[in-house]
Amino acid sequence: MNKIIAYIKRHKIKSAVLVVLLTAYYFCLPKQLFEDPTATVITSANNELLGAQIAKDGQWRFPQNDSIPEKFKTCIIQFEDEFFYKHPGFNPISIFKALRDNVKSGAIKRGGSTITQQVIRLSRKGQQRTYLEKIKELILATRLEFRESKEQILTYYSSHAPFGGNVVGIDAASWRYFNRNVNQLSWAESATLAVLPNAPSLIYPGKNQKLLIEKRNRLLKKLLHKSIIDTLTYNLSVAEGLPQKPFPLPQTAPHLLQKVAKKNYGQRVQTTINLSLQKQTNAIVKTHYNLLKQNEIHNISVLVLDVKTRQVLAYVGNSPTDKTHQKDVDIVDKPRSTGSILKPFLYAAMLDSGDLLPNTLIADVPSQFGNYTPENFNKEYDGAVPASRALSRSLNVPAVRMLQSFGLDRFHHYLKELKLKDLKYNANHYGLTLVLGGAESNLWDLCKSYASLSSTLNHYTENSSEYYSNEFCEPTFLASKSIDFGKKSPEKTLFDAASIYLTYESLKEVNRPENDENWEFFDGSKPIAWKTGTSFGFRDAWAIGTTKDYVVGVWVGNADGEGRPGLVGVQTAAPILFDVFDLLPNSDWFSKPFDDMQEVDICIKSGFRATETCENTELKYIQNSGLKTKPCPYHVLIHLDQNEQYQVNSSCENINNIVNKSWFVLPPLMAFYYKTKNPFYKPLPPFRNDCLDDYAASMQFIYPKETTTVFLPKDFDGKTNELILKIAHSKPETTLFWYINDIFLGTTKDIHDMAISPKVGKHLITVVDELGNEVKRWIEVSI
Known part of the structure; x- marks a missing residue:
């Protein structure tokens, strides 16, 4: 050390120059070698290519990959730089031979560049091939060797080398020329790609076939002589043909690619998509599109979520239609009229608040609310119908009457808590049409809401009857993101578990359309809670279903809002829903949340809590809040004569001869329609003529x-x-x-x-x- 210090003191100028040169050498290499724009690439959960969006400069240049397949690595080293792992960035022998040959010919006929030097040349954007430029490349190459590992240098080269046309990098080249991932290439295919960067403007697939195959086969023969491949592999490899033209890159989830590109443009993003499920769902959508387009119905979107992880497993933003019918529009997140798809939320809210029991009778009669007159889809009325049946049959009039009874503002509050972002106005703006399609929502938010309800029920039964604070969270299509459900709490997040379970029990019974048609697709062996919806004017058809493990959502219609006859949820969206569920593993039904339920005597006919006058009762599990509901109002105790033909009282009959009997009585308007669907309904017997009628008529x-x-x-x-x-x-x-x-x-x-x-x-x-x-x-x- 003392000798060094003494030398510096004696040779200050030389030392200063040396320090300057070393400093210049240290900083001569840019921190980031390549700043070229790259394509946006999305892959599946297993890192299989789903699609790519070309880079801003029009090049198919994938983001740099961290690893290179061994076959291609071997081929590129043997073809370009046999001593790659031994030299410090340049090969003196190769440089001498190139210099000798070029001097003899009087022109640059041969290059002596190593792979490291070629990386430098690629980063410097095609500088003229002069001796001065070669010296610069040599210096920068040695600096790169000090800074990066050999593997990283190979990665630079394979990601930025030209492969002909607008194809840059081995990943893009593999897909463009062989339509597969680089890891799946054969020896012949790897050798073909290895020789392409050597002269990409001259040797291009589909042209100069003879020159290309000669170069490839020479490389394969070199691999054989070095015992890298055996004779059989060599013979099979040289027999393989060459690519004739570029393949289009996969577009398995094009609308998800659009969504990813908005925030992650130019990046490689691993998604949560299941490639097999995505492809099969695409095929289902295409099949149904080919049928529906005959009725001028052109657009379909499908979303599949994993309930437990809240990950997106399949994402179909639109059908394979044409530009005229807006094939590039991603409908998954576009607001559309909800139709009846919000009815389960009203049912669950009324159960949760203790305003309803699962089978409470609801009036189904012609009704008018100011200027609003709702009608059932089939234009018929049942008089009175159990709430669960009204939900499973998607009856409009009972739903509106339930909403009026429950309160518009209360229901609007529940929907806001579900974070439906397209619900932008106050409750009065929507009025009672809120539950029938007066509001707008999108497939993403609706599937998210159903998944949150299913997850709430799962967590409650799996975690000692506790809820998670962040249950109603956003799903994710990014593999790098995991969902945080928050902290456990005995307090419900929105709906209690029992209300959700009872709602799903009702939705599981949706097994028959109103017109009893098009139902060959229903598979009763798969317990699924599902709901359809149809917007006013037949503009939107919905079907959303959930099991313990999965949520599937389907929207069918026209992106421009044109309505079509037959565009009904049960006829157009539901078949797609069940076709997709057939692709998914079967799930057990939800576990009953006993801790949130009580067994209560229920009147079979009315669905209310039974009173002493109810003749037929049964023990049923109801939600704890259901204990607040009123007892059965439709069973009354009447007094009959001994023949039970007439009503009597003490004014005309001896008390000892009076028969006391329970009777099921509905209000007149309800009774008028009820008896048309229930032939065994008996109106009250008339009073005997000699009796004073003390019953108030209505x-x-x-x-x-x-x-x-x-x-x-x-x-x-x-x-x-x-x-x-x-x-x-x-x-x-x-x-x-x-x-x-x-x-x-x-x-x-x-x-x-x-x-x-x-x-x-x-x-x-x-x-x-x-x-x-x-x-x-x-x-x-x-x-």
Whole structure:
């Protein structure tokens, strides 16, 4: 050390120059060798190529790969730089031979560059091949050898070498010329690619075939002589043909590629996609698209989620349609009218809040709410229907009546907690249409919500009846991201486990469409909770289903919003849903959350908590909050004579002769429609003539509806048709007196229909029964 210090003191100028040169040498190599734009590449969960988007400069240049397959590594070293692992960045012998040959010929005929030098030349963007440039490359090559490992230098070369046309790098070349991953290349294919960078502008697949095959075979023969390959491999390799033209890169999930490119442009991104499932789902979508396009239905999107990991397993943003029908639009995250797909959330919310039991009877009768008159899809009414059945059959009128009873703001709050981002307005903006498609949402958010409900139920039964605080989180399609479900808590996140379970029990029973058609695809052996939806005007068809492990969501329609006859969820989206579920492993049904339920005596007919007057009851598990619901209001205790033909009381019959019996009684309007679907429904027996009737009669209009404008059509002879008024009375045998604008029209008994021929304008209809009960209704007549 002392000698060095002494030497520096004696030779200050030389030492200073040396320090400057060493410093210049140290900093002569850029920190980042290559800054070229790269293609956006997405791979599956197993790192299989799903698709790529070309780089901004129009080159197929994949992001640098960290590893090189052994076959290609061997071929490129044997062809380009046999002493690669032995030299310090340049090969003096090769340089001498190149210099000798070039001097003899008077031109540059041969290069002596190593792979390291070629990496430097590639990074310097095609500088002229002069001796000065060669000296620069040599210096930079030695510096690169000091900074990087041999393997890293090989990676640089294989990722940035030209392979003809606009193909750069071994990864892109492998797919463009052989349509497979570089790890799957044969010796012949690896050798072909190894010789291409040597003269990419001259040797191009599909051209100069003779020169290309000669170069390839010379390399293969060298591999044989060095015993790198055996004779059989050599003979098979030289017999292989050459690529004729570039293959298109895979586009297995093109719309997911678009989504990834927005935030990760120019990067290689590993996704959570299951390649096999994605391809099979693509095939299903294509098959159904070819059928649906005959009815001018052009767009389909499908999303498959893993409930436990919240990962996206398949992502189909659109059908393989054409540009005219917007094939490039990713519909998975686009807002569309929800149709009936939100009904399960209302059902679960009412269970959760204790406003409903699973089979509580809900009125299904013609209803009007201000100017809004909802109708069932089949235009029919059941009078009264169990809530679970109303959900499984997707009946509109019961759903709207449930929403009105539950409260619009309360339901809107639940939906906001589900983080449906397209629900942008307040509750009053949507009104009661909120549950029938008045709002918009997207396939991503809806599938996310169903997955969150399923995961809540799974976690509750698996974790000692506890909930996770971050259950309603965003799914992910990035393999690098894992979902944090938050902390455990005994407090529910949104819906309690029992309410979710009972909702799914109802949705599992969706096994028959209203018209009993197109149901050959239903497989009852697979327990799936699923729901369909159809928007107003037949613009959107939905089907979303969940098992314990998976959620599948399907949207069908036209991206431009055009409605089509037959664009109904159960006919167009549901078949796709079940075809996709057939690809997935079978799942056990959800475990019953007993800790969140109680066994209670339930009235079989009404679905309410049973009272002493309920004849047929059964023990059922209900949600804990269900204990707040009222007892059965439809069973009353009546008094009959000994023949049970007439109602009696103490005014006409000895108490000892009176038979007390429970009777199922619905309000008149509900009863009117209920008995058309339930022939065994028995109205209350009439009071015996000698008895004083102490039962308050009631009546309701069947038609016209409240504040209705009635249009009276004309026959072919020009005569205006009559208007038929209808009343439902709890005692049909009662005589009714009919008035229009206080003018007496007539009476009816047993069947309370009255035909009138009113003039154009507003009229007040009044009906009075013989007991003095009265109902009124305004109508407006138009012709």
